[in-house]
Amino acid sequence: MRKHRSLASILNIVAATVLGLVFLVPILWMIFTSFKTLGEAMASSSLIPYTWTLENYVQLFSDTGDAPIDRWIINTALVTVAGTLFVVFVDVLAAYSLARLDFPGKKLVLIMIVGALTIPGIVTLFPSFYIFKMLNLTDTYVPLIFPYSAGTLGVFLIYNFLLSFPKELEEAAHLDGANQWRILVSVIFPTVRPAILTLTVITFLNIYNDYLWPLLVVNSPEMKTVTTGLASLIQGANFVNPAKMMASTLIATLPALIIFLFTNRFFVKGVTGSGIK
Structure with a gap:
């Protein structure tokens, strides 16, 4: 029986390793290709570059005309950090109010919060766009930040955590x-x-990777985020x-990737755990 269990464990490890390598290959291909010359990237099928170069990165940061990638990074950092702070602040206060305060309705x-979780984001996308367009706020930071200022998922998540928190500790305080x-x-x-x-x-990654909303509300190159900016690069020369x-x-x-690696253990703990142990 122990031999069968050991064999099953080895097979599971091998299968997990192979699966991990399958997902890792595209990332490695992206990293190594970025250090290749144009000719080698077009003609060579080798994973490792024969000639290592930083020319691609130098060109990206030296081209400040139609592709100001440094400005895109600044825009993305500003929008992502501000939007995440808004979401956390508003959702925590809303969840605490629902869990501890008594008020009419x-x-x-x-019920409305739970119902809102079932509504696809695409449903509110175009109405939100037309509101900002009528207010002449498109192509500014306002529509890039404020639509992210709250989220029903965060309210529901923190509300359920607070339900298992003993009120006696709050009363003692x-x-x-x-x-x-x-x-x-x-x-x-x-x-x-x-x-x-x-x-x-979750909020940081959602805002950082969002493509459709910034594409709708931003037109000028200097106001683009990383996702829309990269899309314009790929579509261009x-x-x-x-x-x-x-x-x-x-x-x-x-x-x-760096933020997820450093916060992965907290992320798993937050998803799998609830309340006070």
Whole structure:
């Protein structure tokens, strides 16, 4: 029986390794191709470059005309960080209010939040676009940031965490003289930290990788984000330069990849755990 279990474990490890390599090959191809010359990228089928070069990266950052990639990175960082902070702040306050405060229509609000989770984002995409267009706010930072300022998923996630949190701890803090805001910061926040970190990672990646919404509300090259900017690069003259395309893709991928690697354990804990252990 033990031999069968050992054999099954070995087969599982081998299968997981092979599957991991299958998903890793496109990433390795992107990385190595970005360091190839144009001729080698077009003609060679080898994974490892024969001649290593940084020419593709130099060209990307030196071209500040129709492809200001440094400006795209700044725009993306600003939009992503601001949008994520808005979502976390609003969703935490909304979830706390629903979990702890009594007010008229509370059950109706909860039903609306759960119902909103079932509505596809594409349904509200064009109405939101026309609102910003009528207000003459397109091609600015306003439509790139404020539509991300709240999300029903975060409210629902943190609300469920707070349901398992004992109210006795909050009552004890209140008896010690802590006000509502102090209780929220010193008692609630440390408890729901896994949920907040999970919400932060999900929101960051969603905003960072969003393509359709920035494409609708932004036209000028200097206001584009990384996703829309890279799309314009691929559709332009660089379509015939796979090495430069891979270099730009790697630049766009690195921030999200690094953040996910450093926050992965918090993300898994927030998804699988709930309440106080």
